[in-house]
Amino acid sequence: MSEQTQSSQYTSDLPERVVVAMRQHGSPGYPRAFEVWYAHLSGEMPALSMAMGAIITGSEGQVGAADIDNLYDRFISTERLARQAERTSLQVLGEIDSLMSLVDRALDSSERYHGRLSAMSDEVPPMTDRQRLREWVEALVMSTREEVVRKTQLESQLKDSSNEIRHLREALETTRAEALTDPLTGLANRRHFEEMLQKSIDQATLQREPFALVMADIDFFKTFNDAHGHLTGDQVLRLVARTMKDKFKEKAVISRFGGEEFAIILPEADIVAGKFGAETVRQALLTRELIKRSTNENLGRITISLGVSAYRRGDTAGSLVDRADQALMQAKRDGRNRTITEEALDTTSRVA
Structure with missing residues (x-):
């Protein structure tokens, strides 16, 4: 049997092994207990497995509801919240990058607009040349209109990005609060x-x-x-x-x-x-x-x-x-x- 086949067989047998272990060690049969034993027997969380081993050794093989709750709160819920906080933090950083890009675009657009105004001010035709004066005014109006459209679009994008950052920050604060709170009692963990x-x-x-x-x-x-x-x-x-x-x-x-x-x-x-x-x-x-x-x-x-x-x-x-x-x-x-x-x-x- 190949190593890959053995690994697949081990994974498929894991739920059954979890149930057997729960019965053997007198664990309660609710979902949280299954999740703790699954994490332990899968080897995905070595720290949890070490703590589980210490409990089994010190309690004549019995792992009760209080032990399960303690392991879940210390390792599984904390790990899950940490991953969630990391994801949210990365989203915040992504939105900040987008926001900075929008600001750079706004500054670049503003510089170009002011550059054009400066160049046009140096080229104001004489009042006697009505045709050239009309063309100059039309060019100025067109340039200003284009800048207003760009500024409006940028303002809308900045507003959307700022709102998204605010929502993500609130989510991050909520996640941090949850990471520091015991879910059962509402007390600090x-x-x-x-x-x-x-x-x-x-x-x-x-x-x-x-x-x-x-x-x-x-x-x-x-x-x-x-x-x-x-x-x-x-x-x-x-x-x-x-x-x-x-x-x-x-x-x-x-x-x-x-x-x-x-x-x-x-x-x-x-x-x-x-x-x-x-x-x-x-x-x-x-x-x-x-x-x-x-x-x-x-x-x-x-x-x-x-x-x-x-x-x-x-x-x-x-x-x-x-x-x-x-x-x-x-x-x-x-x-x-x-x-x-x-x-x-x-x-x-x-x-x-």
């Missing part, structure tokens, strides 16, 4: 979070302004997702996201860090203010009951665990996230549904 965290660190270093970082995780989300289904799990994520939006001030950067984990940057907040904000969200969730839309069944209340760290001079993004994450893990070890700050970490947690 991890890429945006990482950009804003570094920006916050830079600003805090220069201006000596404090800020706090809150890491939050939905308690028993995987169990809940497995028991009630992926769509209800999505409803839980939206409820938590909506509660965070309601309780944090506008300057806060609220993001879906991955799966059921969230990260919140609180500007101008020390560790005390950070804990207060985290507790505000935790308490607010306790007052909200989740109703399953398809059956109107009351599924009870959702709880979250939270860890809080505050910027210290010399911090990196990694060190700040690590302390908040350790505090979050301590909250889970202490029984969940609570907020722990980095100051409350025991010695063992700090070493770990």
Whole structure:
């Protein structure tokens, strides 16, 4: 069998292999999961395949809905938006080239017109030579009329090109916003979070302004997702996201860090203010009951665990996230549904 035939056979068998892998690893059966497994098994996205391998190794071979959503958001949707942004950027550049060409044509036409006027002004016939004077005036009128027509055409083309550039710029801005937004919750995605965290660190270093970082995780989300289904799990994520939006001030950067984990940057907040904000969200969730839309069944209340760290001079993004994450893990070890700050970490947690 030739190499080309083998490649064709491999490609045609790929959908079947995807379905087998999904069943083998306990993945949900919705389209997004199929797309993730297809990208993994096709070898088209090595980074995704490495992340998938790490999940399979670390979870006894099981790849759940939260894992699928995380992989999709990190690799597939980001890659798709990046390609779309690149295409739109190339279109913008093409339109700008066209616009510059139109401007060059307008300038060239204007120079020629003024050149003709200058030449004709040097050749004005004497008032006594009525025939030559009439011909000179007719030539001037004709030249001016031609220039008006050219200018009108160029103005129309410039207007069309400017409108197209405006539309493309709006499309590019929309694509960029989508590339920085988690599609399920409407919060900032991890890429945006990482950009804003570094920006916050830079600003805090220069201006000596404090800020706090809150890491939050939905308690028993995987169990809940497995028991009630992926769509209800999505409803839980939206409820938590909506509660965070309601309780944090506008300057806060609220993001879906991955799966059921969230990260919140609180500007101008020390560790005390950070804990207060985290507790505000935790308490607010306790007052909200989740109703399953398809059956109107009351599924009870959702709880979250939270860890809080505050910027210290010399911090990196990694060190700040690590302390908040350790505090979050301590909250889970202490029984969940609570907020722990980095100051409350025991010695063992700090070493770990």
